[in-house]
Amino acid sequence: MEQRHILVAVTGGIAAYKAPELVRAFVKAGHAVRCVMTRAAAEFVSPMALQTVSGQPVRRELFDAAEEGGIDHIALADWADLVVVAPATAHTIARLAGGLADELVTTLALATRAPLLIAPAMNVNMWRHPATAANVATLTGRGVHWVGPDAGELACGWEGEGRMSDPARIAERAESLLGARDLTGVRLLVTAGGTREPVDAVRYLGNRSSGKMGYAVARQAARRGAEVVLVTGPSGLATPDGVRRVDVGTALEMRDAVLAEFAAADVVVKAAAVADFRPAAASELKIRKEDLADGAGLSLELVRNPDILAEICRDKGKRVVVGFAAESHDVIATARSKIARKGCDLLVANDVSNADSGFDVDHNTVSFVWPAGDVESLPPLSKDEVAGHLLDRVTKLLGDRE
Numbered sequence: 339m340e341q342r343h344i345l346v347a348v349t350g351g352i353a354a355y356k357a358p359e360l361v362r363a364f365v366k367a368g369h370a371v372r373c374v375m376t377r378a379a380a381e382f383v384s385p386m387a388l389q390t391v392s393g394q395p396v397r398r399e400l401f402d403a404a405e406e407g408g409i410d411h412i413a414l415a416d417w418a419d420l421v422v423v424a425p426a427t428a429h430t431i432a433r434l435a436g437g438l439a440d441e442l443v444t445t446l447a448l449a450t451r452a453p454l455l456i457a458p459a460m461n462v463n464m465w466r467h468p469a470t471a472a473n474v475a476t477l478t479g480r481g482v483h484w485v486g487p488d489a490g491e492l493a494c495g496w497e498g499e500g501r502m503s504d505p506a507r508i509a510e511r512a513e514s515l516l517g518a519r520d521l522t523g524v525r526l527l528v529t530a531g532g533t534r535e536p537v538d539a540v541r542y543l544g545n546r547s548s549g550k551m552g553y554a555v556a557r558q559a560a561r562r563g564a565e566v567v568l569v570t571g572p573s574g575l576a577t578p579d580g581v582r583r584v585d586v587g588t589a590l591e592m593r594d595a596v597l598a599e600f601a602a603a604d605v606v607v608k609a610a611a612v613a614d615f616r617p618a619a620a621s622e623l624k625i626r627k628e629d630l631a632d633g634a635g636l637s638l639e640l641v642r643n644p645d646i647l648a649e650i651c652r653d654k655g656k657r658v659v660v661g662f663a664a665e666s667h668d669v670i671a672t673a674r675s676k677i678a679r680k681g682c683d684l685l686v687a688n689d690v691s692n693a694d695s696g697f698d699v700d701h702n703t704v705s706f707v708w709p710a711g712d713v714e715s716l717p718p719l720s721k722d723e724v725a726g727h728l729l730d731r732v733t734k735l736l737g738d739r740e
C-alpha cells in the first residue's frame with residue numbers, strides 16, 4: 339500500500355488511551371503518522387507513548403520555538419493527507435465549529451486542506467446536548483467526516499452513545515477517505531475559470547465562472563496520484579498542491595495552452611467557461627464616453643471563438659475527454675445534443691439557474707450525460723465531491739480502454 343501522511347490529533351477524553359492503538363494501526367498499514375495533542379490530552383495518554391508508536395516527536399504547543407524552527411505548524415498542516423481527531427472532546431468539537439485557532443490542534447484543523455475525520459468520545463448527555471448537536475451539524479455542513487460515536491457502556495458510568503469507535507473502525511474509515519491512488523501515472527489536463535475577451539484597453543467581456551469546479555478536479559486528481567496540469571482563466575484561487583498551473587486570459591490563449599498540453603495528456607477535463615464570442619476587434623485605446631452623445635448607442639461586433647472541446651475531440655485518440663455544459667434552461671436536452679455533436683466521453687451538465695449551485699459557489703448539482711444519452715443525476719454536493727465522482731467515472735473509462 340502506498341504511504342500516506344496522517345496527522346492524528348488527540349484531545350482530552352478518557353478514550354485517549356486508545357490513541358496509540360490507532361496510531362499503530364496506521365503505521366502497520368504503511369502510513370507515516372505524526373501526532374499532536376491538546377494539553378488536556380496529556381492528562382490521559384503520555385506523549386511518550388504516542389512518540390514511541392509513531393516514531394516521531396509529538397507536538398503539544400502552538401508556540402513552540404524549537405518545533406516551529408523544524409517543521410512549522412503550517413508545514414505540518416500541508417504535510418497531512420488526512421487529519422484524524424481521535425478522540426474528539428465536546429470542547430474541541432465546539433472549538434472546531436467556532437473556527438478557533440488559539441492552540442495547536444484547532445489551528446492545524448483550520449490551516450490544513452486535507453479532509454478532517456472526527457471520532458467523538460464523551461458522556462452521552464454531552465453528546466446529545468443541543469450545543470454539541472449544533473456544532474456537529476455546523477461541521478458536517480463544512481464537509482467534515484465522522485466516525486462514531488458508538489453506543490454502549492461509557493467510562494463515566496452512563497450507557498448510550500458516546501464511546502469512541504474502535505481504532506480498527508476509525509482506521510478503516512480513514513483508509514476509505516484517503517481513497518485509492520488510482521490515478522497514479524495518469525496525466526490529466528484540466529481547464530478552469532472563465533476567459534476575458536478584451537473590448538478595449540480596460541474593458542473585457544467575461545462570465546461568472548470562479549474556477550472552483552476545475553480547481554476541485556485538479557486538487558482531487560492530484561490527491562489520487564495524477565500528474566495534473568491546470569490551464570486556468572484569471573482566478574484568485576490558490577493552486578492546488580502538486581498541480582502545474584498555466585495562466586491564460588482569452589479564449590484564444592486558452593486554446594493555444596490546451597493544444598500545447600493536449601498531446602501529453604491521457605485525460606482532459608474541460609471545466610472552464612470559455613467565451614463563445616469575442617469582440618471582432620478590440621480597441622487598443624479606452625473607448626471614451628465623451629466621444630458619444632448622451633443616450634447614443636455603441637455597437638460591439640462579436641465573432642465566434644473556436645470550439646476547443648470539439649477540436650480536441652476530433653483528435654482525441656485513446657484519451658478520455660470530459661466536457662462541461664453550464665446551462666440555465668433545457669439542461670439535459672442541451673447536454674445530450676452537445677455530447678452527440680462534440681464526441682466527448684462524458685458531459686457534466688450543470689444547472690446554473692439555481693443560486694445555490696453552479697457559478698461561484700462551493701456546491702454544484704450536476705448530471706453526468708453519457709454518449710448514448712443516458713443520464714446519472716447527482717444530489718447537491720460540494721465541488722470536491724462532484725470532482726470525486728467525476729474522477730471515479732474517468733478511472734472506469736481508462737480501465738475499459740486497457
Ligand SMILES: Cc1cc2nc3c(=O)[nH]c(=O)nc-3n(C[C@H](O)[C@H](O)[C@H](O)COP(=O)(O)O)c2cc1C
Nearest residue numbers: 349350351352376378379427428429430459460461
Ligand atoms: C476524568 C475526565 C474525563 C473526561 N472525559 C471526557 C470525554 O470523554 N469527552 C469529553 O468531551 N470531555 C471529557 N472531559 C472533559 C475535557 O477533558 C475538558 O473539556 C477539556 O477542556 C478538553 O480539552 P481539549 O478538548 O482541548 O482536549 C473529561 C474530563 C475529566 C476530568
